[in-house]
Amino acid sequence: MTDSTIAQPQADDKARNQWWDVWDQFKSHKGAMAGLIFLIFITLFCLLGPLLWSLDPGKLDIRNKDLRPVYVALWDGSAKTSWANPMGTDNLGRDIMANIMQGGRISLAVGWTAMVLAILIGTTIGVIAGYFRRLDGLLMRFTDLVLALPLLPLLLVMMLLFRDPLRAAFGPENGIFILIVAGIGITSWMQTARIVRGDVMALKEREFVLAARSIGTPSRRMITRHLLPNVLSPIMVSATLGLATAIITESALSFLGLGFPSDFPTWGKILFDNVDRMTRFPERVLFPGLAISLTVLSVNYIGDGLRDALDPRIRGQ
């Protein structure tokens, strides 16, 4: 089938050019480019922002609490605003912009790491289960088991067993980070695994796989060359949805006292903490909400663009 015949010669002699092709195709996808630009922007905003905006996100300034963002002054002259806190302050006088930056660092880090972990586990298990029939039963029963485990007690047990050793080894923040990322990662790969397995089982019976097998292609190459590229799009969808889920799950965890200590802001937690005040201070839910949504949306568009760019049938058309 098309995949193997087109991809093969290009990969052999002009590997560099193939990636240029991918990039050219990717560039032509407007949504993907916009997504990429936004993602770079938000990442830089969170990583480099605190260097330029040196307010400490945990610093309480109780006299300046409940400030509104500066733009509110445009239509409401009586609103308390200050250029020292352009996005306003929260009910304890913490600067919201500094919190969004700091929260973004953690949320993005948690989201990406947990998502990558989940996709890696899910894809590996899914491909192996779908391809090697002897392992299928065992791996899928294992998936059923993990699906059935109640999340909350599982996390509590992980906390109990690993929090103190991790805290001793990596310090309080990194220890919790590893724990949360692992917690989210190992409890959200099952859907990916089942989807990938289903697709692989169908693909495995297609003619091009039979052809490849008949010329003696080893299993490893079979998987990487012929199967994985063809299950890429459901994986991409899983990845985008997984990123959103990871960011939100993290906030649910801190709500339950299983997440970061209360003085570590994350987007999800800022959003959660301010739901009660959303009518009086809409900005406090708007900023973190937009940050999460736009990040997920841009990752989604990048995923779409990548998928198109990597598909040789579309590329070059």
Place this chain on the structure above:
Amino acid sequence: MLTYTIRRLLLSIPTLLFIALVIFLLLELAPGDPMGQMPLTIPDDVKQRMREALGLGEPWYTRFGLWLYQFFVVEPQYWIDGAFGTNFAEGKQRIISFQSRSPVFDTISERIPQTLWVVGMSYIVGILIALPIGIYSAYRQYSVFDQAGTFITMIGFSIPPFFTGPLLIVIFAVQLGWLPSVYDTTHVVRDWDTFVTQFKQMILPVMVLALQTTAQIARYMRASMLDNLGQDYVRTARAKGLGESIVVMKHVLRNSMIPVVTVIALGIPSIFGGAIITEQVFKVNGIGQLLIIAIQGNDIPMVMTLTFLFAVLIVMFNIIADVLYGVLDPRIRYD
């Protein structure tokens, strides 16, 4: 296929027993204690006696054995008694919740209706919206419809229900006053008016939940359709003069359903698992709320029974999904 199904069903028995054991051990190992929600004014020695009265003094294997016996022997006997008026379960202890001291299954059966009404309905609504969106978005990739669909579903998915729920309540219950913010579980549909009331109280929770389902299924549907639309067999089908609708709805759709079937099959057990946050926001008090309250109160018999029933559904629906793969794509063979 039939032998495969039977083999899988038989194999699921040891699997489920193993899952039950793992869940039980997990709950044993988890920190927390049924006395955790008692006020601090109750002294520790009284709490200790209450623990013993709950049977927590026994070692874990005794309690696990007791649970297995109650779940697989006493409860079925009780149902048989109820159905045929026999007396098998006479004097035998059913599975009793730590919190309410009442039979776990009575509470679960109380909760099923509202969970099915709200969560089940939202799932059906979600699927009914998602499939057309997914198919049409893929067919007209990058059209305005596709772009808008992508935008709305992704925004919807990335905003958590703990925010959308209160937001909708503020708009529709507080500001406009059109819909109730508290779900009345005792409401009985008798006639048109009571149906309207029921409908009104379901709108908000169903909307919140359907948004999540729609987003997820529509994305998978679209991606899978796109993969198949570019395949050679589509060109062949078109070349031999088949109509667009037949090509898309019959050939492409059928071949694109595998990931969607997987997602739906994984989703149906979670209907019965309830929707913890949304149920809490709208006070639906279904299975999800029951589970979270039981977990917070360390009500081990309740958590154990609910998660085990949940596990049974997961295993069953995954078997159904595997069988459906074979139906959708006859090349997939398990024998």
Place this chain on the structure above:
Amino acid sequence: MKLRTVLMGAIASLPFAQMAMADAHEGERGRDGEVKIIYWQAPSILNPFLSGGTKDVESASLIVEPLARYNPQGELTPWLVEEIPTVSNGGVSEDLMSITWKITPGIMWSDGTPFTSADVKFTADYCMNEEMGCAQLTKFAGVTSVETPDEMTVVVTFAEPTPFPYGPFVGGESPILQAAQFADCTGARAPECTDQNFGPIGTGPFVVTEFRTNDVITLVANENYREAGKPAFASMTFKGGGDATAAGRSVMETGEFDYAWNLQLAPDVIAQMEEAGLGTPVAGFGPLVERIMLNNTNPDPALGPDERSVIRPHPFLGEPAVYKAMSMAIDRPLLVEVGYGQAGKVTCNWVPAPAAVNSTTFDCSTQDIAGANAMLDEAGFVDTDGDGVREVNGVPMKILYQTSTNAVRQDFQALIKQWWSEIGIEAELRNLDASVFFGGDPGSPDTFQKFYADVEMYANTFNGTDPQSYLGNGLCDKAPSPATQWQGENISRFCMPEFDALHAQLTTTADAGERAAIAIQLNDMMVENGGMIPLVHRGRLSAHANSLGGIDLNVWDSELWNAADWYRTGDNR
């Protein structure tokens, strides 16, 4: 029933209570239709002897009643009896060994059978049964026998002189069950009686028609209620579940419910809800105190499981200069403003209520960072290595500060961490799931009893008005340790022989004035010697619809204690 007239207008925040008095709300039983209550924690059982949870006790108080209750002023009030027995009226024996209750004649159970002393005796036997695991066993502590000389008389005898004999049958935690209904439910069979536990027959104003555990209770007026024309409501819906915000909103913003219980919400959120104009928050103050407990033992993780949080002393928290400076650095009025608003008061005491036992020894209403710094400097605890954290004998003053997960507590943690950092004490914050923190599982390192941290914050209180057993939480032998499976109420492991001696004296003192004086001394000893840092005297804040009259928030007993008196005002705004 001579008690009601004084109760009205006790709480000033009831603007209409005065105007809607007297005859405006009298009439036949059931005239006002339906009343709807929402508790964001759902009741799971209606038998308070099987569950000590507040939600369960309070919902049950609509149905089953005790012989005497506390009123909103914290005074004992006869309920099903003619008067409160005392030594002076001969109801309590001179030697303080027994108390005699005289039941009011003519009281009926809701099924129409007469209420007799046999039911009272049955209730005592029911709870004191060894196999039952009764949640209210402390109410019956020291009781040797309950006798019934005749149908209307109950004599409770104690093992030793009991200066405060109002434990059994007093307050919402100790109501009377019907002997006929629960006869087959004693001992180990208690939990099996689901029908009884979900629908007890009582003497109260309402009768259960349907009970859905952890969800909703529907009730109707008790046709055999002892007072004519009460309750005003024919039926009641008691919904549980959700969260405090949603409960407050359904009363004050959408008007779907009439009464919402215990709204633990930030003051600005409450104020905003109140602006909608449909409901009013009301607050009442019991002895509940939010406090920081100071660990008097060493919680160093390097110590083994038998030593961590067991061996004394703490590396630096035992130094008076340290804990006093930590207390001085806290701006309590701000904590009240941020966290509790009208439902909080500044307090420096462990036992701030009832008023008679509230010590006036300390003043902590102003923050004094400079003074705190000076005190630490003077004691020689200075920052020797320039990292901004002071050292005590070479140990840096870094502390782990834990509490349960809850929005207000997390705000408090953030504020207090900042203030402590200004006096050179670095705090690491940790918040834990409440079901784990308060769970008492000896296998978990995160319980408040294990106290594997330097300081921890939570709130505690006591039932009724007598603080004796609560003050007993400071006794040396009540300290949790591995030997006691980490059970014990002396969380800070405070230990002072003088305190123990004085508490022993309290248990033998009968005179109310002397008892109060000793209680104040015990309170001062605990605070002065580094057992805890009291922060906020917390009230209970509930909200009712403006159209609901007769509310008199009671924090000493069940909040729903006077549901029989509730009525519809016809005032919607």
